[in-house]
Amino acid sequence: MSAHCQLTGAKPGFGNRISHSHRRTARRFDPNIQRKRYWLPSEGRHIRLTLSARGVKTVDAIGVEAAVRRIRARGGKV
Numbered sequence: 001m002s003a004h005c006q007l008t009g010a011k012p013g014f015g016n017r018i019s020h021s022h023r024r025t026a027r028r029f030d031p032n033i034q035r036k037r038y039w040l041p042s043e044g045r046h047i048r049l050t051l052s053a054r055g056v057k058t059v060d061a062i063g064v065e066a067a068v069r070r071i072r073a074r075g076g077k078v
Helices: 055-061 064-073
Strands: 013-018 025-030 033-040 044-053
Touching: 033 055, 033 064, 044 055, 044 064, 055 064
Parallel strands: none
Antiparallel strands: 013 025, 033 044
């Protein structure tokens, strides 16, 4: 599963681990990605979305219909 949110577009960030001796090695900051299943009343079916924790809160606030409209407007497939 790729680590990106369908709604917010959150993707991994990159940076460095810095050891005690101050050596730097590459690391990756992954978003908190969850797969959630929602009922989409307008289409009469369930959909499964890959969302970050912030994306889940956004769906709770604006509703699943508005969230699906935003995802489709970004060119995402639902």
